[in-house]
Amino acid sequence: xxxxxxxTVSPHDEPILYLKLAFTATFFAGLFQASLGFLRLGFxxxxxxxxxxxxxxxxxxxxxxxxQLKGLxxxxxxxxxxxxxxxxxxxxxxxxxxxxxxxxxGFSFLVFLLTSRHISMKRPKLFWVSAAAPLTSVILSTLxxxxxxxxxxxxxxxxxxxxxxxxxxANMLSFSGPDLALxxxxxxxxxxxxxxxxxxxxxxxxxxxxxxVDGNKEMMAIGLxxxxxxxxxxxxxxxxxxxxxxxxxxxxxxxxSNIIMSTAVxxxxxxxMPLFYYTPxxxxxxxxxxxxxxxxxxxxxxxxxxxxxxxxxACACSFFGVLFISVPLGLGIAVVVSVFKILLHVTRPNxxxxxxxxxxxxxxxxxxxxxxxRVPSFLIxxxxxxxxxxxxxxxxxxxxRWIREEEDWIKANNEGTLKCVILDMTAVTAIDTSGIDLVxxxxxxxxxxxxxxxxxxxxxSVMEKLHQSKTLDSFGLNGIYLTVGEAVSDISALWKSxx
Numbered sequence: 001x002x003x004x005x006x007x008t009v010s011p012h013d014e015p016i017l018y019l020k021l022a023f024t025a026t027f028f029a030g031l032f033q034a035s036l037g038f039l040r041l042g043f044x045x046x047x048x049x050x051x052x053x054x055x056x057x058x059x060x061x062x063x064x065x066x067x068q069l070k071g072l073x074x075x076x077x078x079x080x081x082x083x084x085x086x087x088x089x090x091x092x093x094x095x096x097x098x099x100x101x102x103x104x105x106g107f108s109f110l111v112f113l114l115t116s117r118h119i120s121m122k123r124p125k126l127f128w129v130s131a132a133a134p135l136t137s138v139i140l141s142t143l144x145x146x147x148x149x150x151x152x153x154x155x156x157x158x159x160x161x162x163x164x165x166x167x168x169x170a171n172m173l174s175f176s177g178p179d180l181a182l183x184x185x186x187x188x189x190x191x192x193x194x195x196x197x198x199x200x201x202x203x204x205x206x207x208x209x210x211x212x213v214d215g216n217k218e219m220m221a222i223g224l225x226x227x228x229x230x231x232x233x234x235x236x237x238x239x240x241x242x243x244x245x246x247x248x249x250x251x252x253x254x255x256x257s258n259i260i261m262s263t264a265v266x267x268x269x270x271x272x273m274p275l276f277y278y279t280p281x282x283x284x285x286x287x288x289x290x291x292x293x294x295x296x297x298x299x300x301x302x303x304x305x306x307x308x309x310x311x312x313x314a315c316a317c318s319f320f321g322v323l324f325i326s327v328p329l330g331l332g333i334a335v336v337v338s339v340f341k342i343l344l345h346v347t348r349p350n351x352x353x354x355x356x357x358x359x360x361x362x363x364x365x366x367x368x369x370x371x372x373x374r375v376p377s378f379l380i381x382x383x384x385x386x387x388x389x390x391x392x393x394x395x396x397x398x399x400x401r402w403i404r405e406e407e408d409w410i411k412a413n414n415e416g417t418l419k420c421v422i423l424d425m426t427a428v429t430a431i432d433t434s435g436i437d438l439v440x441x442x443x444x445x446x447x448x449x450x451x452x453x454x455x456x457x458x459x460x461s462v463m464e465k466l467h468q469s470k471t472l473d474s475f476g477l478n479g480i481y482l483t484v485g486e487a488v489s490d491i492s493a494l495w496k497s498x499x
Contacts, residue, residue, distance in 0.1 A: 001025060001236055004186045008179065020174045021183050027173055027230035028187030033195050034223025037216045050207065051311035052334040054300045055318030057204045059330060060241050061292040062323060063087070068285030072106040074099030074156055084323045099154045105144070106282035109137045113290040117249065131250045134287045141283040142276070149278065156281045161273040165266075166233035173230060190236045191226070196331055198222050198238035204295070205248055245291035310341045349385030351398050353406075354424060354484065361485035363424070375488055376416055377495075379406045382424040387435030396438050399423075400445070419495070421451055422487050425458040436469050443474060454491065456484045 001022060002011075011018040066087045070078040075097045079090040113133050120130035145155055174180070199218050206213045226236055247257060301319075304312040314337040321330025352365040355372035363380060364372050381402055387395060399421075407418055443453045455475065458466060466472050472480060478494065481487035 001186055001190045004189065005182070008182050017179070019169075020172045021179055021186070022235050023169045023172050023230045023233070024174050024180075024183040025187040025190065026226050026234065026236045028184050029191030029194065029236045030187075030223045030226030030228075030230060032188050032191045032223070033226065034220050036195070037219030037221075037223060040216050041219070043215065049311070049314060049334075049338050051304050051308075051315040052318045052331065052338060053200065053204050053207060054297055054304065055315035055320075055334060056200050056322055056331060058296045058298075058301070059319040059322030060201075061245075061295045064241060064245075064292045065289045066091075068289050071156070071281040071283075071285030072103065072110070072289075073097075074102030074154065074282070076156070082326065099156075101154045102156065102280070102282050105141065105155060105280060106286055109141060109283055110286040110289060113137060113286055114293075117290055117294070127251050134246065134250070134290075137283050137287065138279060142279045145280050146278040158276050158279045158281060161276060163270060163273045165269060168231060169233045170231040187236070191223075194226075194236050194238035195219060195222060197241075200331055201239040201241050201244055204241075205244055208248065208295075241292070245295060246287065249291040249294070310337070310344075314338050314341070343390075345385070346388065347390045348394060349383060349391055351395065351402065352382040352384065353402060354380040354382055356488070361483075361489075363484045363488075374415075377419040378422060378488060378491075379403060379418055379420070380422045380424060380484055380488075382427065384427040386430035387428055387438060388430075388432050389434035392434040392438040396442060399442060403446075403451070419450075419452060420454060420491055421446060422454045422456055422484055424456045424484050425462060426456070428462055429459060431462045431465055433469075436465060436471055439466070440471055440474070452491070453479070454487050455480050456487050457482055 005011075005018060005021050005025070009018050009021060063082055063084065066084065067082070069075070069087070069091050073091065075091070075094045077090075077094055077097065079086045081087065116133035117130045120127050145157060174183070199213070199215060199222075202213045202218055222238060226234075229235075229237060247261070250257075301312065301315055304315050314334045317337050318330055318334035321333040323330070325333075352367070354363045355366045355369075355374050356363055357369060357371045358373060365382070366372050366374070379402065381399060383395065385391065403418070403421065410416065410418055439455070446453045453475075455466075458480070478491060481490065
């Protein structure tokens with residue numbers, strides 16, 4: 001938001017106009033987000049696959065942890081960027097600002113927090129140890145710095161915090177003027193980015209706790225939150241990864257935790273701000289690191305690598321994109337990889353050559369079952385996807401290639417001649433007009449080569465479309481069967497009965 005608005009309006013030269021545009025952009029971001037939810041477009045979150053979230057979760061956890069090095073090392077001048085290289089460069093560039101006192105305090109409490117978390121994980125009945133550890137750390141560290149205030153001047157503290165709330169900003173919303181287009185554009189762009197990140201965070205913790213996220217409700221909630229925020233001196237915001245991690249790590253189960261947290265924040269802002277004067281910044285970094293470090297699920301990434309390389313690629317793109325580019329672009333790259341995977345499966349569906357398992361009437365893939373064997377004079381193929389315009393050409397070429405390969409195998413093994421091609425359509429859940437044309441053309445091409453084409457078990461919707469298009473009329477009585485076994489036995493008996 002800052003970079004988009006600063007291209008036109010300077011926050012230093014025109015601070016009032018800059019604030020008006022920021023609040024107006026926030027309002028339009030919320031309006032856009034809520035509209036998506038109202039129009040029930042929450043299905044877009046389905047493109048954030050489990051693999052994408054594993055990578056996002058790990059990348060965001062690493063970045064959030066690295067950002068806390070500012071507090072853990074006592075660095076004063078630190079980058080505001082959220083990428084791995086700028087953060088690490090900033091850490092070593094400002095080595096002269098490192099404070100050994102801060103490092104000792106920070107890593108001591110970090111060890112304390114990690115130990116309490118480990119205890120709670122090993123002994124679930126002691127969950128309160130991990131839940132109470134952050135607040136205990138804040139109180140102890142504040143008292144420690146207060147008692148050593150003359151000797152701990154190198155430990156950065158929060159300092160003076162004014163009491164009270166920011167004033168209302170509804171009167172600063174501007175829906176006219178030459179800069180309205182800039183506010184709308186900024187609102188839509190930042191709204192999309194914050195919505196993507198917020199829903200990703202929600203899906204991440206939903207996966208950890210085994211519950212469902214309603215994308216439409218999420219969009220409306222985030223949108224209404226930003227619309228209300230624009231009237232109370234807030235800029236575009238979204239679900240916070242670090243705060244959600246702290247909440248999750250504390251064992252919160254319902255939204256009541258948010259009500260209590262909001263009430264506590266309100267009371268704190270109004271009355272308790274002076275108490276945090278001596279709270280060291282380093283303790284906040286230690287709490288956040290403890291919360292997010294457990295969200296790096298390397299075991300899930302390893303399982304993705306073992307099971308599905310494309311899912312692992314989406315995970316890796318999400319992880320490295322978040323780590324080296326940005327959270328929104330990292331997620332965007334991972335979504336593109338996931339969509340590519342979908343398109344690949346749609347346009348290049350599996351086709352299998354099937355054989356009979358000896359002594360049974362069962363037919364399975366020759367490559368998967370050693371017990372399966374070819375049936376003389378038959379080529380049995382299974383298609384494992386709907387037949388659409390996007391894959392009909394590929395399927396035609398693949399089936400003809402299977403036929404050529406089968407003829408070569410028969411010739412090399414002196415196994416007689418190929419007479420019949422059976423298409424097992426059990427897994428073909430849908431077919432369009434291009435798919436129907438494929439069946440027609442395939443039947444004509446095989447008929448010219450004296451091969452019989454037989455369809456086995458076309459499901460209801462597929463059968464209905466084949467019937468409506470009158471495609472079945474050309475197949476005759478021996479062209480369609482309920483099972484592959486029936487087709488083989490019936491056609492074989494028919495051949496034997498012929499002179």
